[in-house]
Amino acid sequence: MTVALAANAPTLFDIKSAQLPLVALRVKTDRLDQVADELAAQYADVPDFFDNDALLIDFSQLDTGHSTDPTPMAFEALLQAARSLRLRPVAVRGGGTVHAQLAEQAGLVVTDEVLPAKTTAITPTPSPSVAAAPAPTPVEPPAVAPSALVIDKPLRSGQQVYARGRDLVVLAMVNPGAEVIADGHIHVYAPLRGKAIAGARGNTEARIFALAMEPELVSIAGIYRTSEVPWPDEVLGKPTQVRLFSGPDGDKLVMDAIKP
Structure with missing residues (x-):
């Protein structure tokens, strides 16, 4: 026997599960x-x-x-x-x-755990005598990624630029003592002679690109290297990318010359 119970719903508020970025x-x-x-x-x-x-x-x-x-x-x-x-x-x-x-x-x-909320979909079972039409698959619109922050002037010593939540593109020289920081990739279409910090909030897929790699420091997701250790001749002053490599010995930065 099924019993239906009367219920009252609040009219001035709702209680819903929520996800909070942390x-x-x-x-x-x-x-x-x-x-x-x-x-x-x-x-x-x-x-x-x-x-x-x-x-x-x-x-x-x-x-x-x-x-x-x-x-x-x-x-x-x-x-x-x-x-x-x-x-x-x-x-x-x-x-x-x-x-x-x-x-x-x-x-x-x-x-103990901070997990995203899960939603369980319940699909009714069709009657054996009636063929159920396939349910259309909902198509979500593609997320629009934030555009890169573009800097078209040279950065002098003491200047700092931070691209929050996006990539950073610099079209002029990053001089010694200047800092470029991004949550995503960093592209420097000029000599990079200051500090470059990509993946600042832990994005291990971020990379650093420069037409002339001569930095004081490069860092990706907290893993860094300074010019106190000389840069390899294969990349010093040349078009180069820096990426993060995770291996059995831990994380390390890898520098690859960009060939035309």
Whole structure:
């Protein structure tokens, strides 16, 4: 016997599942005060790198059996360092009991997993006597990628350009002491003599291209190399691409000459 129960639906609001894009800070040491100092130092010269992004602090890589529990002062220092960079800590994942307690005291959500919401489609079974017509496959319009940021003037020492969420194209020289940063690829159609940081938010597929590769530093997804180690003669001052290679020995930067 089926019983139908009367129900009332709210008319002024709805409760729905939602997905929130998060920036994840993966903590690799139990010295949270040192993490706070390094975080602040890393982005001190890029004040607009974050834009009130929601932050997940991830302690899942810590060995809680051999690590030291954080103090409230160290945990608060980490939160303050994040907020000073326009990050908004909202959740904590992993860690031990003390990490969870400090997170709850700070008003953060404690979660084991942050996963995208899943939708399950229920298809009715057709009657055996009636052939069901195939349901049309919905076609989603292709996402429009943001256009690249194009810079057509030389960048002098002390100047910095950041292409948030897109590629960066520079049509003039990047002089020593200048910095070009992008969440995607970096293309320099001129000599690259300053610093180039591609995949700034962890995009390991990002690459750096230059017509004359002579940089002070190149970095992709946090893996970097400086000119303190001389660049190979095969690429120095020549058209070159830099990419990230992941192998059994870890991540490393690979430089390939671009042949006409």
